[in-house]
Amino acid sequence: MSSGEQVAKYDVAIIGAGFAGLYALHKFRDDLGLSTRIIEAGTGPGGTWYWNRYPGARVDIPSMQYSYQFDDALQQEWDWREKYAPQGEILDYVDHVVDRFDLAKDIQYNSRVRACQYDDYTGLWTLTLESGEKLVARYCIMATGCLSAANKPRFEGDDSFRGEVYHTGQWPHDGVDFEGKTVGIIGTGSSAVQAIPVIAGECKHLTVFQRTPNFSAPAYNEPLDPEYAKAVKADYKAFRQRGQESLVAWDIDMNEKEYAEMSPEEIHACLEERWKMGGLFFYGTLADLLTNQQANDVVSDFVREKIRSKVDDPGIADLLTPKTMIGCKRICADTNYFETYNRDNVTLVDISEQPISRITPNGLEVGDESWEFDVLIYATGFDAMTGSLERIDIRGRRGLTLKEKWNAGPRTLLGLQTAGFPNMFVIANAGSPSVLTNMITGIEQHIEWVADAVRYLQQSGLNTMEANLEAEDDWVDHTNEVASETLLLGCNSWYLGANIPGKPRVFMPYLGYPDYKQQCNEIAAEGYKGFTLSSTGA
Ligand code: NAP
Numbered sequence: 001m002s003s004g005e006q007v008a009k010y011d012v013a014i015i016g017a018g019f020a021g022l023y024a025l026h027k028f029r030d031d032l033g034l035s036t037r038i039i040e041a042g043t044g045p046g047g048t049w050y051w052n053r054y055p056g057a058r059v060d061i062p063s064m065q066y067s068y069q070f071d072d073a074l075q076q077e078w079d080w081r082e083k084y085a086p087q088g089e090i091l092d093y094v095d096h097v098v099d100r101f102d103l104a105k106d107i108q109y110n111s112r113v114r115a116c117q118y119d120d121y122t123g124l125w126t127l128t129l130e131s132g133e134k135l136v137a138r139y140c141i142m143a144t145g146c147l148s149a150a151n152k153p154r155f156e157g158d159d160s161f162r163g164e165v166y167h168t169g170q171w172p173h174d175g176v177d178f179e180g181k182t183v184g185i186i187g188t189g190s191s192a193v194q195a196i197p198v199i200a201g202e203c204k205h206l207t208v209f210q211r212t213p214n215f216s217a218p219a220y221n222e223p224l225d226p227e228y229a230k231a232v233k234a235d236y237k238a239f240r241q242r243g244q245e246s247l248v249a250w251d252i253d254m255n256e257k258e259y260a261e262m263s264p265e266e267i268h269a270c271l272e273e274r275w276k277m278g279g280l281f282f283y284g285t286l287a288d289l290l291t292n293q294q295a296n297d298v299v300s301d302f303v304r305e306k307i308r309s310k311v312d313d314p315g316i317a318d319l320l321t322p323k324t325m326i327g328c329k330r331i332c333a334d335t336n337y338f339e340t341y342n343r344d345n346v347t348l349v350d351i352s353e354q355p356i357s358r359i360t361p362n363g364l365e366v367g368d369e370s371w372e373f374d375v376l377i378y379a380t381g382f383d384a385m386t387g388s389l390e391r392i393d394i395r396g397r398r399g400l401t402l403k404e405k406w407n408a409g410p411r412t413l414l415g416l417q418t419a420g421f422p423n424m425f426v427i428a429n430a431g432s433p434s435v436l437t438n439m440i441t442g443i444e445q446h447i448e449w450v451a452d453a454v455r456y457l458q459q460s461g462l463n464t465m466e467a468n469l470e471a472e473d474d475w476v477d478h479t480n481e482v483a484s485e486t487l488l489l490g491c492n493s494w495y496l497g498a499n500i501p502g503k504p505r506v507f508m509p510y511l512g513y514p515d516y517k518q519q520c521n522e523i524a525a526e527g528y529k530g531f532t533l534s535s536t537g538a
Contacts, residue, residue: 255274
């Protein structure tokens with residue numbers, strides 16, 4: 001920084017104006033009275049819901065649960081229109097929150113953070129934006145999201161395509177007109193599962209390039225029943241409490257019985273009942289779904305049969321039937337996904353054996369076969385969790401980069417801090433339940449824990465908090481141990497970084513929200529055991 005350069009100084013800098021960043025701004029500014037600034041790359045708030053505007057995008061957790069619970073008046077006054085809110089409705093909610101808590105004045109849009117550097121002497125973080133502008137803050141809140149660094153795999157010739165190209169996670173704000181057009185889409189993950197039925201209904205022809213089929217249960221989305229909403233609001237507290245006690249931080253109405261405790265007939269009846277509940281409620285079939293191979297097999301086979309029964313052509317049905325275990329990747333919640341392959345204007349191309357060879361000016365080639373279309377869509381997901389952090393040049397003590405430190409995979413204490421990066425707090429990312437839960441609930445828990453920690457520092461006349469290396473190592477071991485008790489290490493998913501070539505294979509999220517929360521609370525009650533609290537700089 002050249003001498004004399006004017007640099008804005010804040011107590012708290014927050015990167016990202018998604019659900020995490022917005023609540024953090026409200027908490028630090030309005031409850032703790034700290035000067036707080038959000039830096040956001042987009043032109044508006046909403047994070048993942050700002051970027052993911054592809055046709056059919058909607059939440060897979062019921063709207064009445066996928067919302068903030070920190071303010072009762074907010075949850076009483078907001079009326080959800082659909083059982084599973086579409087992207088636009090969620091942005092309406094986000095805009096309402098921004099207005100209600102007067103957040104906009106402290107959000108700097110259109111500003112991507114290029115670098116964050118810690119100063120060992122002053123204990124301050126300097127954030128450098130892509131514009132070159134800098135700002136300084138004592139606390140740095142990484143509200144950067146888990147699924148915000150788009151993964152666009154490189155293919156030979158990919159710049160040569162002459163038609164329109166889109167990524168589901170960076171969808172144009174004005175939408176895409178598919179009428180009369182031929183479309184190719186790469187990927188069949190959650191985004192594609194939602195987008196494919198809608199695009200197929202709008203375009204002339206859709207060709208789907210599938211590497212791995214996915215498990216999906218029908219969402220049965222519908223307008224939200226006002227009587228149901230009224231009943232929930234009458235006792236929202238108890239409703240939320242059930243979510244707080246659930247493994248996944250939302251009320252999934254979990255069957256508490258394990259495979260061995262039920263007869264085959266009972267299991268079948270339970271599966272049929274759960275299938276009618278639809279979507280992610282299907283995770284609640286058997287308590288040991290993700291830990292017992294027999295339990296998983298019976299549930300997987302049930303869904304495989306359901307898929308086969310929906311698709312007319314047995315060859316296509318076979319291609320759409322997943323061979324992996326259910327729950328390896330997040331189960332999708334769909335609307336007519338498998339049925340879409342019965343349409344005359346949809347073609348499924350299996351690229352599991354023979355990958356895409358190259359992109360051409362008019363389409364793409366798979367081995368000797370070529371496919372032509374006007375529009376190419378990458379539904380190829382994200383460099384999940386660590387991607388959004390590692391795309392920023394983050395340097396902690398003595399210039400150590402986060403990239404170097406996480407060379408062999410993310411290392412954190414409680415997912416909240418990483419040793420060598422004092423006062424940098426990561427919200428709902430690697431090392432915490434985050435993506436395995438209702439993200440908003442996980443986010444609120446994190447922000448409240450960090451705000452309490454900062455308040456504790458202030459009350460103690462201190463200003464610096466940093467994870468200890470030893471406690472961090474223990475947490476990493478513990479996270480791995482919890483994951484190793486499940487079946488999730490034995491299959492490929494972005495939870496393990498398996499979708500990004502060269503990414504270290506580490507199970508990133510922590511499974512089990514109530515346990516996690518309890519450990520956070522215990523650590524706080526013991527004066528933030530495992531963290532060093534100190535005073536740095538003036
Ligand atoms: P994803 O689940 O990672 O799916 C990416 C798809 O692209 C996969 O089918 C993948 O195949 C394919 N792919 C990637 N690279 C490829 C390549 N080089 N060649 C061919 N195919 C390739 O990404 P996503 O669908 O965007 O979903 C990511 C996560 O976002 C979900 O798991 C979910 O947590 C979240 N999400 C949630 C919702 C919701 O709430 N409703 C909606 C959308 C997304 P492989 O499987 O073989 O790698």
